[in-house]
Amino acid sequence: MERAMACVPILVFCFLSLQNRVTATAIDIINTTQFIRDGDTIVSANGTYELGFLSPGKSKNRYLGIWYGKIPVQTVVWVANREAPLNDSLGALKITNKGILTLLDRSGSVIWSSSTSRPARNPAAQLLESGNLVVKEEGDNNLENSLWQSFEHPTDTILPGMKLGRSRVTGMEWSMTSWKSPDDPSKGNITCKLAPYGYPEIIVMDGSEVMYRSGLWDGLRFSGVPNIKPNPIYKYEFVYNEKEIFYRERLVDKSMYWRFMTSQDGDVPSFAWIEKKKKWLLYETANTDNCDRYALCGANGFCNIQSSPVCACLNGFVPKSQADWDLTDWSNGCVRKTPLNCSGDGFRKLAGVKMPETKSTWFSNTMNLRECKNKCLENCSCTAYSNLDIRNGGSGCLLWFGDLIDIRVFSENEQEIYIRMAGSELAPPAGQIANSLQRSANQMHKEDLELPMFDLGTMACATNNFSVENKLGEGGFGSVYKAWRLLKEKRPLELATESLLITCNLSEVLRSIHVGLLCVQENPEDRPNMSDVDLMLRDDNTLPQPKQPGFFTERDLNEASYSSNLSKPYSVNECSISELIPR
Ligand SMILES: *[C@@H]1O[C@H](CO)[C@@H](O)[C@H](O)[C@H]1NC(C)=O
Ligand SMILES: *[C@@H]1O[C@H](CO)[C@@H](O)[C@H](O)[C@H]1NC(C)=O
Ligand SMILES: *[C@@H]1O[C@H](CO)[C@@H](O)[C@H](O)[C@H]1NC(C)=O
Ligand SMILES: *[C@@H]1O[C@H](CO)[C@@H](O)[C@H](O)[C@H]1NC(C)=O
Ligand SMILES: *[C@@H]1O[C@H](CO)[C@@H](O)[C@H](O)[C@H]1NC(C)=O
Ligand SMILES: *[C@@H]1O[C@H](CO)[C@@H](O)[C@H](O)[C@H]1NC(C)=O
Ligand SMILES: *[C@@H]1O[C@H](CO)[C@@H](O)[C@H](O)[C@H]1NC(C)=O
Ligand SMILES: *[C@@H]1O[C@H](CO)[C@@H](O)[C@H](O)[C@H]1NC(C)=O
Ligand SMILES: *[C@@H]1O[C@H](CO)[C@@H](O)[C@H](O)[C@H]1NC(C)=O
Ligand SMILES: *[C@@H]1O[C@H](CO)[C@@H](O)[C@H](O)[C@H]1NC(C)=O
Numbered sequence: 001m002e003r004a005m006a007c008v009p010i011l012v013f014c015f016l017s018l019q020n021r022v023t024a025t026a027i028d029i030i031n032t033t034q035f036i037r038d039g040d041t042i043v044s045a046n047g048t049y050e051l052g053f054l055s056p057g058k059s060k061n062r063y064l065g066i067w068y069g070k071i072p073v074q075t076v077v078w079v080a081n082r083e084a085p086l087n088d089s090l091g092a093l094k095i096t097n098k099g100i101l102t103l104l105d106r107s108g109s110v111i112w113s114s115s116t117s118r119p120a121r122n123p124a125a126q127l128l129e130s131g132n133l134v135v136k137e138e139g140d141n142n143l144e145n146s147l148w149q150s151f152e153h154p155t156d157t158i159l160p161g162m163k164l165g166r167s168r169v170t171g172m173e174w175s176m177t178s179w180k181s182p183d184d185p186s187k188g189n190i191t192c193k194l195a196p197y198g199y200p201e202i203i204v205m206d207g208s209e210v211m212y213r214s215g216l217w218d219g220l221r222f223s224g225v226p227n228i229k230p231n232p233i234y235k236y237e238f239v240y241n242e243k244e245i246f247y248r249e250r251l252v253d254k255s256m257y258w259r260f261m262t263s264q265d266g267d268v269p270s271f272a273w274i275e276k277k278k279k280w281l282l283y284e285t286a287n288t289d290n291c292d293r294y295a296l297c298g299a300n301g302f303c304n305i306q307s308s309p310v311c312a313c314l315n316g317f318v319p320k321s322q323a324d325w326d327l328t329d330w331s332n333g334c335v336r337k338t339p340l341n342c343s344g345d346g347f348r349k350l351a352g353v354k355m356p357e358t359k360s361t362w363f364s365n366t367m368n369l370r371e372c373k374n375k376c377l378e379n380c381s382c383t384a385y386s387n388l389d390i391r392n393g394g395s396g397c398l399l400w401f402g403d404l405i406d407i408r409v410f411s412e413n414e415q416e417i418y419i420r421m422a423g424s425e426l427a428p429p430a431g432q433i434a435n436s437l438q439r440s441a442n443q444m445h446k447e448d449l450e451l452p453m454f455d456l457g458t459m460a461c462a463t464n465n466f467s468v469e470n471k472l473g474e475g476g477f478g479s480v481y482k483a484w485r486l487l488k489e490k491r492p493l494e495l496a497t498e499s500l501l502i503t504c505n506l507s508e509v510l511r512s513i514h515v516g517l518l519c520v521q522e523n524p525e526d527r528p529n530m531s532d533v534d535l536m537l538r539d540d541n542t543l544p545q546p547k548q549p550g551f552f553t554e555r556d557l558n559e560a561s562y563s564s565n566l567s568k569p570y571s572v573n574e575c576s577i578s579e580l581i582p583r
Contacts, residue, residue, distance in 0.1 A: 026041075026042070026043040026047070027042055027043070028042050028043060028044050028045055028126055028127050028128075029042065029124050029125065029126040029127075029138075030042060030093075030094075030095060030124065030125050031095065031122070031123070031124040031125075031138055032094070032095055032096065032097050032123060032124075034094075035092050035093065035094045036051070036052065036064075036092065036093040036094075037091070037092045037093075038052075038053040038062060038086075038089040038090065038091050038092070039052075039053070039089065040052060042127050043069050043127070044069065044127045044128055044129045044130075044131070045128075045129050046129055047069045047070050048068065048069055048070060048129050048131070048257075049066055049067070049068060049069055049077070049127055049128075049129070049130075049131040050066065050067055050068070050069035050127075051064070051065070051066045051127045051133060052064070052065075053065075053086075053089065053091060054067065054074070054076060056074075056076060056179075056182065056183055056184070056185055057181070057182040057183035057184075058183045059085075059183040059184060060087075061085035061086060061087060062085065062086040062087070062088065062089055062091055063079050063080070063081055063082065063085055063086070063185055064079070064080040064081055064091070064093055064103050064112070065077075065078055065079040065080065065185075066078040066127070066131060066133060066150065068257060068273075071257070071273060071278070072278055073278065073279070073280065075259075075280070076157075076185070077131055077155075077157045077159055077259060078131070078133070078150050078153075078154070078155050078157065079155045079185040080093075080101075080103060080112050080114075080150075081103050081111055081112035082155055082179075082185040082186050082187065083186050083187065084103075084111040084112050085186075086103075086105055086106075086111065088106060090105065090106035091103060091104060091105055091106070091111075092104050095123055095124065095125045095135065096123075097120070097123070098116060098119055098120055098123070099116045099119065099120030099123035099135050099147045099148070100113050100114055100115070100116055100135075100148075101113060101114040101125055101133075101135060101148070102114075114135065114148045114153075115148060116135065116147045116148055117147055117148070118147065120135070120137060120147055121137060122137055122138045122139075123135055123136070123137060123138065123147065124136060124137070124138040130151075130159065130160070130161050131150075131151075131159045132149050132150055132151040132159075132161070132162075133149070133150035134146045134148070134149050134150075135147040135148040135149075151163070152172065152174060154174055154175065154176050155176070155177065155179075155185065156176050156177060156178050156179050156185075156188075156261050156262050156263075157176065157259050157260070157261040158176060158249075158259065158260050158261065159258070159259050160234065160249055160250050160251045160254075160258055160259075161248065161249075161250060162174070162248065163244070163246035163247070163248050164176070164192070164193070164194065164202065164246060164247045164248070165194045165200075165239075165244060165245045165246025165247060166193075166194050166244065166245050166246070167243065167244050168242060168243055168244055168245060169243055169244070173193060173194070174246060175191055175192060175193030175194070176191065176192045176193070176261065176262040176268075177190065177191045177192075177262065178190035178191070178261075178262045178263060178264045178266075179264060180264070181264065182264075188264050189206050189207050189264075190204065190205070190206055190211075190262050190263070190264060190265075190266050191204070191205050191262065192204045192205075192262040192268050193205070194245060194246070194247075195213070195358070195359070197358070197359050198357075198358035198359045198360065198361040199216050199358040199361045199363050199388075199398055200216065200217065200240060200245050200358075201213055201214050201215055201216045201217070201222070201357075201358055202214035202222065202247060204262070204266060204267075204268060204286065204287075206266055210294045210295075211266050211293070211294055212266070212268075212286060212287055212292055212293070212294055213294060213354075213357060213406055214286070215354040215355050215410075215413075216355050216358050216388075216398070217238040217240070217247075218355075218387075218388070218389065218390045218413070218414075218415040219388070219389035219390050219391040220390060220391060220414075221413070222238075223353075223354050223355040223410065223413045223415055224292075224354030224355070224408065224410055224413075225286065226288065226410065226412060227270075227284040227285075227286075227288070229412075232252060233251070233252060233253075233256070233258070233272065233283070234249045234250060234251050234252060234258060235249070235250050235252065236248065236249045236250075237250075256272065256273070257272065257273035258270070258271070258272055258273075258283075259271055266287070267285050267286060267287050268285065268286035268287070269282055269283075269284070269285045269286075270282075270283045270284050270285070271283060289305045290303070290305065290310060291303035291304070291305045291310055291408040291409075292408070294406055295331075295357075295405050295406045296310070296311065296330060296406075297310070297311035297312070297330045297333065297334075297407075298311075298320070298330050298331050298332055298333025298334065298405075299320075299332075299333030299334065299403035299404065299405055300313060300314050300317045300333050300334040300335065300336075300403055300404050300405075301313050301314065301317075301330055301333050301334045301407070302314055302353065302407040302408060302409065303407070303408040303409065304408070304409040305408075305409070306409070309328055309330075311325075311328075311330040313333075313334035314334060314350070314404070314407070314419065315348060315350075316336060316337055316338070316348065316419075316421050316422075316425045317334035317335060317336055317337065318334060318335060318336075318337050319332070319333075319334055319335075320332040320333055320334060320335045333403065333405075336421075336422070336425075337425065338421075338422035338424050338425050339422065340380070340383075340420060340421075340422055341422055341423070342380040344422070344423035344424075345377065345420050345421065345422060345423055346420075346421055346423055346426045347373065347376075347384075347385070347418035347419060347420055347421065347426075348418070348419050348421050348425075348426060349416055349417070349418050349419075350416065350417050350418075350419055351413075351414070351415070351416045351417075352409065352410065352411040352412075352413060352414075353407050353408065353409055353410055353413060353417070354406070354407060354408045354409075354410045354413065355386065355407070355413075355415060355417055356384070356400060356404040356405050356406060356407050356417070357404075357405040357406045358398070358400075359405075360400065360401040360402050361398055361399060361400050361401070362398075362399045362401070363388055363396065363397060363398045363399070364388075364396060364397045365388060365389075365395070365396045366395075366396070367396065367397035368394075368395065368397070369385075369387055369394060369397070371397065372385045372386075372387070372396075372397030372398075372399070373385055373418065375397060375399060376399050376418075376420065379399075379401075381401045381402060382399050382400070382401055382420065383400050383401060383402060383403070383404060383419065383420050384399070384400040384404060384417050384418060384419045384420060385397060385398065385399050385400070385417070385418050386398050386415060386416060386417040386418060387415065387416070390414055390415050404419065511536070511543070515528070515533055515536045515543065518533075518536075518543065518544065
């Protein structure tokens with residue numbers, strides 16, 4: 001058909017010139033007898049969107065596109081012929097009998113055309129109030145039956161109702177590619193799309209390099225996007241089924257103007273139109289800070305924007321190249337202190353972080369966490385596991401293989417990841433303190449075995465309901481010992497950046513440690529019960545001074561001259577925990 005058209009260009013163009021131009025009265029639909037020529041537009045029912053020819057910025061080229069019809073700032077949300085500009089204003093759009101949109105230049109050559117899923121009988125193209133240009137059978141308003149939709153072919157902008165993702169049936173990708181410049185809508189270097197690998201996550205790429213990851217969807221949110229959370233402006237969903245995988249937003253107030261886009265500088269900003277100011281408000285962006293830079297801290301490192309430097313190695317890992325690391329080149333990342341040995345390995349829990357890249361992952365929707373752990377243990381190259389979905393107590397299983405990449409502290413994220421560690425990294429270090437800890441644990445009454453503990457590898461900010469017996473093997477007291485050792489060695493900063501502590505607010509951590517000390521007081525009568533502990537961790541009241549724990553001497557406590565007013569937020573700089581020196 002394209003060839004036929006090309007053969008009779010002049011004829012076609014004459015035909016276009018004479019017949020059925022869309023007229024001045026705004027319509028939102030054309031059929032096969034009508035054309036949209038440069039200067040004509042069609043307008044959606046309530047005037048929100050308009051389709052016609054435009055020249056962006058300083059460009060003299062003409063493009064067929066869609067923009068907001070009622071706002072004074074020309075804001076283009078979709079471009080048809082982004083790679084094939086018209087160089088004059090003699091282009092025209094028509095819809096063929098088969099239901100294909102074709103953009104013709106002055107000679108009648110097709111410079112752009114849409115596709116169709118099936119042949120049409122009586123096709124029409126309509127611009128909907130959502131901003132979606134739809135090819136359909138005239139009179140059939142069911143979107144499901146449409147032959148083609150501009151919403152399935154985003155340029156650089158996603159409007160409410162559009163999908164960012166992929167069809168698993170056709171393989172069609174719903175992704176964004178930045179404009180080359182404000183004057184040139186042709187494809188720039190930046191794309192935002194569903195990662196083509198592993199468990200789905202959204203990525204932003206510059207050419208073939210990943211710049212940013214959203215982190216995987218945990219059932220409630222992307223594990224690395226602080227902004228997308230319940231809000232009064234828009235509802236959002238992430239759908240993953242046999243047919244498709246996508247992220248989509250919908251406005252609460254449908255009369256609002258809302259869009260997000262992929263910008264030339266590699267960001268994904270969302271904008272809301274403020275009618276009063278006649279301006280777009282930058283509502284939020286995907287890249288919020290330096291820690292959002294993909295893999296900034298290298299393999300097995302993690303980024304904490306509150307620390308300086310921002311990069312540190314995961315607990316149990318050390319810089320691969322200490323010299324580079326010290327010069328703030330973190331790209332080589334971290335390696336294990338103790339290599340995995342496959343048979344005697346265990347796991348260390350990490351929470352409050354953006355989950356690592358899912359490039360090398362395996363998953364199951366049906367496994368529970370215990371099965372997941374066993375599955376991971378079965379394969380020596382499995383390095384971590386987690387639930388897929390954190391709702392309803394957690395379900396599903398995700399396994400990581402190889403290095404863990406692009407972790408950052410994101411304390412709001414509730415997903416937990418279990419990182420494989422050599423057994424010896426998890427066992428309590430041999431030595432007197434650990435031994436006395438063990439002894440004091442053994443002395444405790446049965447009901448006291450449920451302790452709120454400050455386990456670096458587990459979680460310092462919450463009341464942990466774990467039994468000493470179970471946890472001893474997995475590093476509960478080992479980590480406590482480690483915390484104390486760091487304090488003892490006057491390395492509170494390292495303590496603060498160590499694995500989980502950094503995900504917490506230091507004042508809360510100190511409070512947890514304080515509560516922990518109350519829980520290991522020598523006399524069981526003095527120890528708070530579970531409900532006391534819960535209260536202590538929740539409120540800000542002054543805590544009682546802990547009495548001597550089973551494993552410290554009188555002198556230690558006297559040295560521990562820290563204030564019991566722990567509701568005061570501590571900054572790392574005024575880290576008075578350095579005063580808290582165990583022996
Ligand atoms: C196309 O639309 C015009 C204007 O609404 C109408 O007069 C004409 O009958 C339509 N043609 C077809 C084939 O539906
Ligand atoms: C157009 O606007 C009217 C009045 O605001 C509203 O009732 C109607 O639903 C809108 N139509 C569409 C298609 O949005
Ligand atoms: C415009 O493009 C046509 C081909 O589509 C070409 O033949 C023509 O020379 C161009 N005109 C200018 C002014 O560049
Ligand atoms: C896009 O990438 C190419 C090749 O890497 C580079 O030459 C060009 O400057 C980049 N363009 C922009 C706008 O960054
Ligand atoms: C692996 O760990 C087990 C148990 O900790 C130990 O018995 C074994 O010697 C270790 N093997 C190697 C190769 O390190
Ligand atoms: C372990 O997992 C890796 C990555 O999925 C796979 O290539 C390998 O075959 C697995 N090994 C075994 C023993 O299952
Ligand atoms: C604590 O653990 C016990 C035994 O595992 C369990 O019965 C209880 O429900 C748990 N309590 C909380 C608050 O999780
Ligand atoms: C730290 O926690 C305390 C007590 O929960 C709270 O008052 C304070 O605002 C928190 N500080 C930060 C920086 O989150
Ligand atoms: C916990 O101890 C407090 C007093 O310290 C007491 O009032 C409370 O009833 C106890 N709660 C339970 C569940 O034993
Ligand atoms: C605790 O610290 C806060 C903030 O510095 C202060 O306002 C308050 O008076 C202190 N309370 C006690 C009991 O020292």
